[in-house]
Amino acid sequence: MALVTERAKILMVDDRPENLLALEAILGSLDLDLVRASSGDEALRALLKDDFALILLDAQMPGMDGFETATRIKRRTRTKDVPIIFLTAVDKDLSSSYRGYVAGGADYLAKPFDPWILRAKVQVFVDLWHAGRVQAAQAALLRDRSDPKVAGSLRARLSVLDEAVDALAVELEEVGPGGVAALERVRREIEALRDAVSGLSVVPAAAPDHDAGNVSAR
Missing domain, CATH: 3.40.50.2300 (Response regulator)
Incomplete structure (x- = not known):
């Protein structure tokens, strides 16, 4: 990380x-x-x-x-x-x-x-950049599908990331229009990542036990 x-x-x-x-x-x-x-x-x-x-x-x-x-x-x-x-x-x-x-x-x-307005605007964009880096790190974890704990861990991290993006949206309203497009890109990527995590959560159906179903007709 x-x-x-x-x-x-x-x-x-x-x-x-x-x-x-x-x-x-x-x-x-x-x-x-x-x-x-x-x-x-x-x-x-x-x-x-x-x-x-x-x-x-x-x-x-x-x-x-x-x-x-x-x-x-x-x-x-x-x-x-x-x-x-x-x-x-x-x-x-x-x-x-x-x-x-x-x-x-x-x-x-x-x-x-x-100067304070500039600092505030810069901080918003930096926060968006950090959110994107966190998102990229989460996506990297998706490559490891062998760990059953990955999906649960990613869902928890996505919830935290959602809260951070919501907080940034409030800051953007106070600072001005800059960064709205970047924020929307982050939201779209989060949703795409959430869909991918949902795919990890799907457990394949167990193959039918043919032997168990073979009841003797005698």
Whole structure:
């Protein structure tokens, strides 16, 4: 179950070092592995090497901007489901937030943003990521069908996971719309896993005892 305790990696993308430093100061007290990228190209390279729970992406960067970077991230099979929060100084142009959502962004924050709001949003996505890791660990247990205790153990863990997802749903309502799609993906996967566990619980019918049924006609 090492996956459950694994630290979530957060990719921070901004061309200004002072902004990256500010993000580290805001998120430093959370138990996260913070990774820096100073350009879209550098972010794409980082995503080839590691798996990330969340990307904090500056929309306005020279060269490849955040919108183009996000579009490329969403085209890759490996990274298409990684949630992205856009961070931008453009807060008066409504088309910027629209472009962010079209590019695949899960949320959008205008600078200067409230550090507590950012922390809360990041924590929700990290919690969703941990729920997904727990779910993956449960799925791995399904490979061992020889242990009769597996189904009971998985059902108990699924109940705990259901409670955690319900709690996250409440947090999402308080924080904002970001992450709703990710939460629904987790719910669908939980239901698929529950169906698989139900399959483990089916006990094959015993073969009829032909000898017992052979009554002498004499």
